Amino acid sequence: PLLPTRRRFWERALRAIDKAGKAGVLRTQLKIVHEAARSVADEPVGHVIGGDFVFRSESASMLQSGVLLKEIDELIRGLEDGTPDGELKSRACALVFLISQLPHEGVGDTGVRATSAVLSDLLVEDLAADGAQLRKDVPRIMEELVEQGRVMKLGEEFRLQTEEGAEWTQEFNQRRSSIRADAARMSQLRNDWLQRSVDAELAGLKLVHGKSKTPRKLDRHWGDDEPTADGSTVPVWIRDEWGVAEAKVREAAAAAGNDSPTVFVLLPKIDAEAIADTLASYAAAADTMSQRPEPQTDEGRQAKQGMQSRVLEGDQRLQSLFGVVIAKARVFQGGGNEILGTDLQDMTLEAATNALQRLYPQFHIADHAGWPKVYEKAQKGAPDALKSVGDDGEPAKNPVCKAILAFIAGGKKGIDIRKNFEGATYGWPGDAVDGGLQVLLVAGLIRAQDDKGQTIDPKDLERKVIGKTMFKVESATVSAAQRIQIRKVLQKVGLTAKQGEELAHVPQFLVSAQELANRAGGDAPRPARPATTTLEEIRLTAGNEQLLALYNQRDELSAAIDTWTDLAERIDKRIPAWNTLKRLLAQANGLSGAEVLVAQVTHLEQQRQLL
Incomplete structure (x- = not known):
């Protein structure tokens, strides 16, 4: 045997x-x-x-x-x-x-x-x-x-x-009894574990909104005071039956109303005695380990190892006990409707998804996955960037652009525009807000100014500075026919602009026209430089007003450019001969009859008769 x-x-x-x-x-x-x-x-x-x-x-x-x-x-x-x-x-x-x-x-x-x-x-x-x-x-x-x-x-x-092990055990038992009798410590331990368990359960929850897959965040709130929705997150109010009755949670959910985005979570009071005993043992073992000096003997080290085992076992036991609490949790929507299910993460996700409709009722207006491409194209100056969201119409009639245009009104900073449309009610993706602004800039419906009041070209507006940029609605509008005429004027100085990109070429037009005017006159014997008052007047305007100023002066500018071009070309042809004449005249000093020639040249120079 x-x-x-x-x-x-x-x-x-x-x-x-x-x-x-x-x-x-x-x-x-x-x-x-x-x-x-x-x-x-x-x-x-x-x-x-x-x-x-x-x-x-x-x-x-x-x-x-x-x-x-x-x-x-x-x-x-x-x-x-x-x-x-x-x-x-x-x-x-x-x-x-x-x-x-x-x-x-x-x-x-x-x-x-x-x-x-x-x-x-x-x-x-x-x-x-x-x-x-x-x-x-x-x-x-x-x-x-x-x-x-x-x-x-x-x-x-x-x-x-062992004898030393018995000392560790005695201290452990004393601490456990003390902790078990301390209501405040027990409440704190329980709350810590409840929060840790909920955080672990909801850690993998990813909340995305709509076709644009806009990421959303949950704001987990603990305590007796109802959370306040700030529009940037979905509030999740978590309470437990150790501190509040189920009826009170139901009443709070019903009182919040059907428009409330708050998600109400109730953790049931299950295995309360087992949880309390295990919490006390776990905390007592942890305290004993941390408070006793490091043992110097094999028996002492063995006793410490035994206490470490108590901590590990307590942790495993608590995870199991609180896992049951989490598994039995209940979730309510604002208005009192209960979300049925057996998984806290799934129920919270369903309730939070419903809450998004309440928090952002205007989100559907900008819910499209193509807004990043809209911004990318508009930033390069493309007038048809809205095609990326399936819109072939005018920017002013696009729902997103129209809402942004109305909000800007007398002028708004980018940070305020973003806050308004990315927050409550709208909840739009950042790409939609920035893309809408860029489209409006390219279309000439708004203009951007830096902190010094200088107009920023749409192509030069970097995304990182949109927040501190001032946006203003253009008081004047430029029709397609007017833009055609403006492009013709630009072509006079060799500039070719695409539709919708005329404003970006105006600064170079003014520089080129001014250089041409400077070449059309100058020091004697050249003709006097032509007046460029019109160019200065255009330079002092901005945005659509600048385009309209150029359009209104198109005939005068076209004629002036033709004249300046002719004068510049003739001056370029005559000035070399004039310079040669001046050098020869210097050599004729003292020759018979030179006085007559000097008088003639002086007359030409004084009267600017080079041409």
Whole structure:
């Protein structure tokens, strides 16, 4: 009836506890086997010798040799109180002691550890009936021994309590009792775990809005005061039944009304006593570890490791307990409608998606995935950028552009425009707001000014400065026919502008025209420089007003440019001959008849008669 695995366990255990060198003798081994076999001889076939028999057989010799301390022996025997659990606890502790004597390092390490599974296997005496029951009973009675301070748990492994370990356990028990009686500490611990559990559950929740997939955020709010929606996030008000009754949460949800974007979450009060006990044990173990000085002995380090096991087990147990609370959570919409489901993340996502419709009722106007392309094209000056959102019409009639145009009115900074249309009611994507502004700029319906009041060309407006840029509605509009005439004037100085890009070419037109005027006159004998008052007047205007000023002076400018071009070309042809004449005249000084020539040249120069 001695199983091979137990025979090998006995061999190693006997060598480990053998201080006098007698246990390894064949006679001693045969004696133990004989006594063990006799103990089960009257049992039916299928009964085997328990792995703990060696302890009972050799306890006297171990006490005599000092391997087994008297208090350990008394602890193990004292657990036998006449009950089945008492006998099982005593046998299990005897095995824990034997396993602790085995080498745990080097080549002698057998790999046997005092875990619940190993203890259950070694305690089996009836192969047909004991296995399943022991696998259920041993973990339970070992946890009881840990709670009683008789045994330490190091990870999955059990060790008998030592003197220093008992001091750690005593401090742990004192702290646990103190924490359990401290209502404020218990409330704080519970709230911390509730928040941690909800945060972990909702951490992976991604809320995107509409076809544009605009990202949205949840604002988790804890406490008794109802959150205020600021338009940038969906408020999620989380409360628990430890602090408020379900009826109060339902009343608050109903009172908020059907237009409220707030999501109401109620965490149920489940397994309250188990949660309280586990919280106290977890906190007590953590406090004991942090408050006690670093141990300097092996026993002390073992005791600390046992306390660390309590912390880890407490953490796992709390995760399980609060996981049940999270799984039973309930979610309500503003107005009182309950979102049904079994997963808090899914229910919160459904409620938050519904809340978006309440928070941003005008979102659908700008809900299109093409707005990033609209901005990109408009920033390059394309007049048909709105085609990227399926709009072939005029910018002023586009719903997004129309709303922005109305809001700008007398003038607004980019930051205010963004805040208005990205916030409550609208909730538009940033690309739609910036794209709409850029389209309006290209169309000449608004103009942009920097902080010095200088007009910014649409192509030069960088996205990073939109916030501090001032936008104003153009008071004048330029028709397509007028733009055609303006482009013809621009062509007079060699500039070719695309439709809608005329304004961007006006500054270069003014520079080129001024240079041409300067070439059409100058110092004597050239004609006097022509007046460029018209150019200055145009230069002083901005936006559509500048285009209209150019349009209104188109005939005068066209004629002037033709005249200036002719004069400049003739001057360029005559001035080399004039310069030659001046050099020759300098050489004619003193020659007969030179005075007549000098008088003629002087007259030409004074009268500017080069041409």
